[in-house]
Amino acid sequence: MSTTTRTTHPTHPTPAHDAGAGTARRTTSAGRMAALARAEVTLLIRNRTALFTALGMPPVMIVSARTTLDRAGIPAETGLSTAEVLLTGGIVTVLALVVYTTLVAAYVSRREELVLKRLRTGEVRDPEILGATALPAVVIALLQILLLVALGTALWDGQLPERPDLMLAGVALGTVMTAALAAATAAVTRTVESAQVTALPLLVVAFAGSGIAVPLEVFPSGVADVLRVLPLAPIVDLVRGGWVGGLDSAGTLRALGTALAWTVVSVLAVRRWFRWEPRG
C-alpha cells in the first residue's frame, strides 16, 4: 500500500479531439486479440498451477497410461499397438488438459476479478475476449500435438498419418469444442478453486469413456454405442482413424457429425449461459 506516490500531473500537449468520426487509427479485430493474447501469455507464465497443468500434466498422463496399458494389454480385436493407442489418445489428452482445464480456470478467474466486465466497456467484442483468452492455451496444445505426431512418425519408420485431413478436422473441432466447453463449465463455476471440481466430470468422461486410453471396441457394443456419443469420443475416433486408419466411411461420417454437433451445442451453450460478471 503506497499512498506516498507523488500525484503530479504534468500537462501534456494533447491534440484536440478530431471532431469528425474519429477514424484515425481504428483498432482491428486481429490487433485487439493480439493485445489481449499477449497479456494472457504473461498471465499464464506467472501462474505456476496453470503452467504445470498445461506443460507438465500431458506427459505425466501419457506415461501413466502407458503403464496401465502395459499391465492390462490391449485386446487383439482392436488391431492397435500400445504406441498407437498412446499417441492418438495423447492428442485428445492434450486437448482435455491443456485447452479445457486451463481455460475453465482462466475464464472463471477473469470473470471473478471483474476483468471481463471491464473489457466489455471497451472496443473489444465478446467473441474476441473469449478467443484471445483461449489463444495461449490453444497454441501450447497445438505445439504438443505436433510433438506427438513427430514422435509417432519417428517411431513408425517415417510412416505419415493415413488421412491427415481427418486428423486435422478432429483436432480443429476438438479445439473449438474443448474451449467452448470450458467457457460453458466456467458459467457453473463460482471460484477458481471450485474449477477443479466442476471440470472433473468432463475429464473423467474423457479419460474413461472416450477411448483415449481404453479403445471403445473393448466395451460391449451397447455400452460402446452410448460412449461414442460423448463429447470427446468422436474426436478420438477422428484422430485415431486419421492417423492409423481403420475408420470406414460410415464411421467417419458418424464421428464428424457427432463432433460437429457437440461443437455447435457447446458454442450455443456459451452464447446462452456464459456469465461476464460474478453472480450478484
Next chain:
Amino acid sequence: MTDTAISASGLWRRYGPTGDAGFDAVRGLDLEVGQGELFALLGTNGAGKTSTLEVLEGLAQATRGTVRVLGKDPYAERAAVRPRIGIMLQEGGFPSDLTAEETARMWAGCTSGARPVREALETVGLAERAHVRVGQLSGGERRRLDLALALLGRPQVLFLDEPTTGMDAEARRATWQVVRDLLGQGTTVLLTTHYLEEAEALADRLAIMHKGRIAVSGTPKSVTAQGPSHIRFRLPEDIARWQLPAALGARGVGDDVRIETYDLQGALTGLLLWARDHRVQLTGLDARTASLEEAFLAIAGDSRYDDAAAEVAAR
C-alpha cells in the same frame, strides 16, 4: 447553443419480468448534457444512477425511451460510439498478476488512437508504479489506473462512475485536476459520486436522482438554493419554548432549538427581533445557508418526490 453530447428521453430500465416480480430501476428519465460540460448524477444507493449510466454507456439496453451519445445509439451502434467514449466503472477489474503498465498496454491495443501508455500513467500520477502488479496496488491506485485506461483513447465523452471512491484526499484532489484539465480540452464528462463536495467542485450542472427519476436538476447553485437553511441556538432556562414566535416552527429537544427554513433571512430577522424585544440571550447562535447536502437529504427523505414519481408512472 452548444451541441448535445449525451441525451436521454423517457428512459426506463426494468429488471425482471412484468408485474410485481420485476423492478423499475429507472422510471422515465430525461437528461441532456452539452458538449464540454460536466454533468454530475447524484442520488442515494439504489436511486438508479448506475442503472442509468449503464444504458448511456451502451452496456445495457433501455427498456423504453431513447438514448443518444454523440448523436448515436450507444447500444445498437456501439462499434461507432465506443472508440469515442471512455468508461470508468464503479467496479471494474484487471488481472492482479499484470503490472500497471502491462495492463495499460493491453488496453491500448484495444483502443483506437490510444495515447502513449507512459503518458496516460503519468497523467494519473502512476508513472512510478508502472512496474508494480495490479494486485499490489492500493485501492486508490487501482482507481487511478482505471481512470488512466478510460482516458487512453482521448475520449470525447467520459463516463466516470464514482471515480474517487477509495482514494485518499490528496489523490482525490489530483483526480479533480485531471478531470478539470480534460474539461479544458473540451471533453464532456458524466460523473456519479457519493461526495457532494466533488459535485460542487466540478459540476457545471447536476441532477439528484431519487427512485429512478430526476428529482431536482440545475446548476449546483440553483439546486443548493432548493434545500432548507438551518438556525440553531440554546434557549435560556427562564424562557419556555412556547414563548418563541410560532411562525419559526422551532424543533429540537430541551433547550436545544433547531429551525429549518427556506427563508433564512426572514426567519433570522424574526428571531433576532423577538430576542431583542424580549431581551433574550441566544447562546451558541448558528445560522447556515442551504447546502447541496441539505438539498440532497431533503430529497432522499421526502416522500413528496415519491408521489411525483408515482404520478408520472400512472400516466
